[in-house]
Amino acid sequence: MKYLSDLAKSLQPYVPGEQPKEKTYIKLNTNENPYPPSPRVIQALRDTDAAALRLYPPPESDELRECIGKFYGVDKSMVYPANGSDELLAWCFPAFFVGAPLVINDITYSFYQVYAKLFSVQTQIVPLNEDFSIPVEAYLGMDKNMIIANPNAPTGQILSLIEIERIVRSNPDRVVLIDEAYIDFGGESAIPLTARYENLLIVQTLSKSRCLAGLRCGFAVGSPVLIEGLARIKNSFNSYTMDTIALKLAKAAIEDKEYFLDTVNKVKATRAWVSAELRKLGFRFADSYANFLFVTHPNMEASVLFEQLRRQGILVRYFNLPRIQNHLRITVGTDEEMKQLINKLKEILP
Amino acid sequence: MKYLSDLAKSLQPYVPGEQPKEKTYIKLNTNENPYPPSPRVIQALRDTDAAALRLYPPPESDELRECIGKFYGVDKSMVYPANGSDELLAWCFPAFFVGAPLVINDITYSFYQVYAKLFSVQTQIVPLNEDFSIPVEAYLGMDKNMIIANPNAPTGQILSLIEIERIVRSNPDRVVLIDEAYIDFGGESAIPLTARYENLLIVQTLSKSRCLAGLRCGFAVGSPVLIEGLARIKNSFNSYTMDTIALKLAKAAIEDKEYFLDTVNKVKATRAWVSAELRKLGFRFADSYANFLFVTHPNMEASVLFEQLRRQGILVRYFNLPRIQNHLRITVGTDEEMKQLINKLKEILP
Numbered sequence: 001m002k003y004l005s006d007l008a009k010s011l012q013p014y015v016p017g018e019q020p021k022e023k024t025y026i027k028l029n030t031n032e033n034p035y036p037p038s039p040r041v042i043q044a045l046r047d048t049d050a051a052a053l054r055l056y057p058p059p060e061s062d063e064l065r066e067c068i069g070k071f072y073g074v075d076k077s078m079v080y081p082a083n084g085s086d087e088l089l090a091w092c093f094p095a096f097f098v099g100a101p102l103v104i105n106d107i108t109y110s111f112y113q114v115y116a117k118l119f120s121v122q123t124q125i126v127p128l129n130e131d132f133s134i135p136v137e138a139y140l141g142m143d144k145n146m147i148i149a150n151p152n153a154p155t156g157q158i159l160s161l162i163e164i165e166r167i168v169r170s171n172p173d174r175v176v177l178i179d180e181a182y183i184d185f186g187g188e189s190a191i192p193l194t195a196r197y198e199n200l201l202i203v204q205t206l207s208k209s210r211c212l213a214g215l216r217c218g219f220a221v222g223s224p225v226l227i228e229g230l231a232r233i234k235n236s237f238n239s240y241t242m243d244t245i246a247l248k249l250a251k252a253a254i255e256d257k258e259y260f261l262d263t264v265n266k267v268k269a270t271r272a273w274v275s276a277e278l279r280k281l282g283f284r285f286a287d288s289y290a291n292f293l294f295v296t297h298p299n300m301e302a303s304v305l306f307e308q309l310r311r312q313g314i315l316v317r318y319f320n321l322p323r324i325q326n327h328l329r330i331t332v333g334t335d336e337e338m339k340q341l342i343n344k345l346k347e348i349l350p
Numbered sequence: 351m352k353y354l355s356d357l358a359k360s361l362q363p364y365v366p367g368e369q370p371k372e373k374t375y376i377k378l379n380t381n382e383n384p385y386p387p388s389p390r391v392i393q394a395l396r397d398t399d400a401a402a403l404r405l406y407p408p409p410e411s412d413e414l415r416e417c418i419g420k421f422y423g424v425d426k427s428m429v430y431p432a433n434g435s436d437e438l439l440a441w442c443f444p445a446f447f448v449g450a451p452l453v454i455n456d457i458t459y460s461f462y463q464v465y466a467k468l469f470s471v472q473t474q475i476v477p478l479n480e481d482f483s484i485p486v487e488a489y490l491g492m493d494k495n496m497i498i499a500n501p502n503a504p505t506g507q508i509l510s511l512i513e514i515e516r517i518v519r520s521n522p523d524r525v526v527l528i529d530e531a532y533i534d535f536g537g538e539s540a541i542p543l544t545a546r547y548e549n550l551l552i553v554q555t556l557s558k559s560r561c562l563a564g565l566r567c568g569f570a571v572g573s574p575v576l577i578e579g580l581a582r583i584k585n586s587f588n589s590y591t592m593d594t595i596a597l598k599l600a601k602a603a604i605e606d607k608e609y610f611l612d613t614v615n616k617v618k619a620t621r622a623w624v625s626a627e628l629r630k631l632g633f634r635f636a637d638s639y640a641n642f643l644f645v646t647h648p649n650m651e652a653s654v655l656f657e658q659l660r661r662q663g664i665l666v667r668y669f670n671l672p673r674i675q676n677h678l679r680i681t682v683g684t685d686e687e688m689k690q691l692i693n694k695l696k697e698i699l700p
Contacts, residue, residue, distance in 0.1 A: 003525050003549060004579045005448045013585030019408055027405075036401035045595075050395045051386035053564035053599075055377075056557070058369055083433055086588045094468060098355045118444060118586045175353050199353060207406070214403035214594035229354045235363030236468045238436045244564035245395075245595050249403075 011118060014111045017317050026340060028331040029315040031153075031182075031292050033211040035266065035334075037249075038259040041212070044252035048245055057244045059235075064242075067251045068219050072191045078221055080230045081250065083241040085181055085205035085218025086111060088230065089147075091237070092201070093119035095229035096145060096175040103139070103146035107132060107324055109153050109179065128155070128323075131286060132294075136163045140170040149179040151187055154319065154329040156288030161188045168197045175226065177201045184209035184264050185271075186289030191221050198223040208291055209264050210253040217242065217250040267291050271332045277342045281349060291332045294324075299350050302326045308348045314341055361468060364461045367667050376690060378681040379665040381503075381532075381642050383561040385616065385684075387599075388609040391562070394602035398595055407594045409585075414592075417601045418569050422541045428571055430580045431600065433591040435531055435555035435568025436461060438580065439497075441587070442551070443469035445579035446495060446525040453489070453496035457482060457674055459503050459529065478505070478673075481636060482644075486513045490520040499529040501537055504669065504679040506638030514540045518547045525576065527551045534559035534614050535621075536639030541571050548573040558641055559614050560603040567592065567600040617641050621682045627692045631699060641682045644674075649700050652676045658698045664691055 001009050017030035036042075061081050069076040082088045093115045104112045106127045116123045126138045132155040139146060148167070151158040159167075168176045168190075180202055183189050194200050201222035207213035220230060234241060242250075253260070271288060278285070278295060285295040296302060306318035306328060317329040332338065351359050367380035386392075411431050419426040432438045443465045454462045456477045466473045476488045482505040489496060498517070501508040509517075518526045518540075530552055533539050541552050551572035557563035570580055584591065592600075603610070621638060628635070628645060635645040646652060656668035656678055667679040682688065 001575065001578070002523075003446055003575055004582070005444065005446055005450075007448050008445045008579050008582050011582050011586045013582055014589060015585075016406070016409055016589040019406055021408075030406055032406060033404050035404065037403050041403070042400040045395075045398060045400045048395060050392040050599075053387050053391070054383050054385065054561040056366070056369055056380055056382060056563040057566070058371075059366055083591060083593075084588060087591075090587050094355065095358045096353055096355055098357050100355075114586045118583070173352075211404040213406040216407070216590055216593040225351065225353055228351070229358050232354070232358050232361050232363055233468070235365075236361045236464045237440050238434060239364060239366040240566055241433060241437075243433075243566040243593070243596055246593055249400075 007118075012114065014114045018315070020315065024313055026314045026333065026337045028333055028337065028341065029317045030213070031208060031290070031331045032213045033208060033263065033267070033291065034337060035211050035263045037211040038253055038256035040252040040256040040259070041249050044248050045245070048248060053244055057240050057242060057247060059239050061242055061247055064247050064251050067254050071254050071257070072221060074191065074194065074221060077224050078194060078227060079219055080227050081217060081219040081242055082234065084207065084216045085179070085203045087241060088203050088218050088220045089179065090115055091230050091233040092175070092177055093121055095233045096226070097121045101144055103142060103144045105134065105148070105152070107152070107155060108149050110321075112147055133157050133286070134159055136166065139167045142171055143174060144171065145174045146171070147177045147179060149181065150190070151182045151185070151289040153182060153290065154292065154294050154317070154324070154327075155286070156290040156292060156294050157286055158187045158289040161190060161193070164190045165193055168193060168200045172199055175199055175201060177203065180204045181208060182290035184260075185267060185291045194222050198225060201226045206250055206253055210260060211263060212250070212253055215246050215249055217246055267332050270335050270338055274332060274338045274342070281342070281345055293330045293332065294327055295330060296327045297349065302328045305348065309344060312344045312348070314344055357468075362464065364464045368665070370665065374663055376664045376683065376687050378683055378687065378691065379667045380563070381558060381640070381681045382563045383558060383613065383617065383641065384682075384687060385561050385613050387561040388603055388606035390602040390606040390609070391599050394598050395595070398598060403594055407590050407592060407597060409589050411592055411597055414597050414601050417604050421604050421607070422539075422571060424541065424544060424571055427574050428544060428577060429569055430577050431567060431569040431592055432584065434557065434566045435529070435553045437591060438553050438568050438570045439529065440465050441580050441583040442525075442527055443471055445583045446576070447471045451494055453492060453494045455484065455498070455502070457502070457505060458499050460671075462497055483507050483636070484509055486516065489517045492521055493524060494521065495524045496521070497527045497529060499531065500540070501532045501535070501639040503532060503640065504642065504644050504667070504674070504677075505636070506640040506642060506644050507636055508537045508639040511538045511540060511543070515543055518543060518550045522549055525549055525551060527553065530554045532558055532640035534610075535617060535641045544572050548575060551576045556600055556603055560610060561613060562600070562603055565596050565599055567596055617682050620685050620688055624682060624688045624692070631692070631695055643680045643682065644677055645680060646677045647699065652678045655698065659694060662694045662698070664694055
């Protein structure tokens with residue numbers, strides 16, 4: 001490790017769910033959407049002029065910002081896209097969080113802790129309730145910067161818009177970052193609140209509800225001062241993080257509201273019957289508001305179940321972490337994939 | 351600026367050359383390649399399966415790494431691609447540079463200073479010689495981390511492979527980062543040295559010689575320990591920085607060696623005659639080894655010339671910075687574009 005900085009030596013990078021090269025797995029481990037992107041995205045790809053790739057992309061991504069702003073009813077000056085929502089989350093650390101403690105909860109997207117380490121930000125942990133619900137009262141009047149994933153991952157539980165507003169309003173001098181990666185699968189986005197609360201920043205992704213994990217596009221919505229913070233970091237880091245093709249395809253995806261709603265509804269319908277089937281098999285879990293289920297079974301260790309499913313050709317996600325080492329996170333796939341999951345589980349369970 | 355960290359408030363972001371939305375300009379301001387990408391890139395775009403975009407990209411970019419490694423005769427474990435070479439340069443700061451002074455020269459890619467500020471790295475400046483050549487002796491035995499752009503930008507001047515090796519060999523305990531963004535236009539890459547010097551990291555881009563500024567792809571080549579440093583930062587920042595399409599198109603570009611050499615040779619041929627013409631018009635400058643010329647004229651202020659050219663529909667780059675405020679950086683375009691440049695200059699010059 002000679003040549004590495006002490007910081008680099010100390011890091012424990014995030015480990016994403018595996019992307020197996022064999023095609024034989026039913027892949028329920030990274031919360032990808034089981035449906036292809038909108039036909040408009042496919043058309044936009046066909047229409048792309050490859051010759052134009054010789055030129056740099058528009059550095060401020062104006063057209064995409066305008067399109068997202070229009071969809072959500074906010075001005076484009078309140079929108080900021082990036083190379084996946086992870087990039088936006090990363091930028092928030094130097095933009096807003098360095099120099100003060102940051103509040104996160106104990107069971108959430110584990111990348112937050114990795115960013116905190118990379119940017120030397122001290123975290124203050126709020127434990128989830130016993131049932132993994134988010135303890136709203138604990139966040140009130142903390143006067144601290146905070147990140148809340150809503151719905152939370154990997155638990156799938158949610159806060160209402162009223163609860164989010166209470167938290168945002170009671171911490172007026174601090175940045176409240178709501179990570180809405182999964183919001184379209186059952187929650188109500190807090191984007192409308194950004195017009196009234198200057199300290200509220202929302203981050204969303206096109207990887208889940210827009211079926212575009214392979215495109216790398218996310219966006220933030222917030223007050224102009226928060227967008228200025230993001231822009232300062234982006235422009236001190238990488239002038240052009242979204243490429244010309246991704247900008248066009250992301251726009252096409254946002255513009256196809258009908259396909260988006262249809263796809264999300266299909267996932268929700270599948271989630272409903274799979275939830276019922278899993279409960280019949282003895283699994284225990286809270287209702288999910290995301291495109292995954294976070295389940296535990298009284299008769300079989302999650303780690304064992306994980307391995308058995310893997311051997312049977314089904315990949316799910318297992319986290320060997322405190323409080324959740326007996327849980328599995330299972331992505332909601334197509335009906336056909338989930339039928340196979342249920343059948344395999346019937347074979348595996350004692 | 352409420353809500354911004356003190357760090358964010360203190361930043362002076364990099365300002366890239368403008369990307370005008372009107373199409374009327376002859377654009378010689380951002381060192382883009384005047385030729386479209388390889389026909390293989392265009393074919394790869396046509397062959398892209400949009401449905402596959404629902405899945406995350408391969409996080410370790412194996413195929414592209416293998417392809418680049420093959421081209422340069424190094425193992426894929428020594429190659430690391432990213433979302434533009436800027437992203438790689440940024441990662442180098444937390445990976446290798448934080449906690450110790452970093453040597454750069456006074457006239458070079460101005461983004462280095464921006465990264466240094468973002469990651470709180472102190473810089474030590476080595477001034478270029480009077481004629482803007484790089485003072486090799488000054489770098490010997492410094493025992494400091496350093497970045498050298500070779501050819502240097504915006505000056506276009508170059509170090510030989512022997513000079514690079516002297517610098518690398520004489521700083522064995524520090525990382526020597528050679529930014530070879532423009533190397534294909536006339537220099538000799540130091541990539542072959544990476545097999546022998548564990549402390550040497552090379553960064554290149556597909557934005558210039560591969561005509562793909564709009565795709566956002568760069569790559570690093572270096573010893574496995576340096577690649578490990580980059581991987582640790584990447585995986586603490588953004589698990590998937592290159593999207594599925596960019597990975598494919600970048601591979602197609604690297605594979606078309608013939609088109610690459612042909613394009614580079616065309617740019618070099620244009621540069622040769624334009625250099626002669628500009629000298630006839632009284633411009634002074636050292637021979638350029640990049641796809642731009644860094645010129646000054648005894649009879650007209652660079653800032654005035656810049657404005658006059660702009661008014662005439664030709665965009666070049668002017669930096670209002672110490673030592674170079676009477677210079678212009680002019681990208682080498684097509685023969686036709688450069689003929690128009692020469693004609694306009696004949697009209698403008700006194």
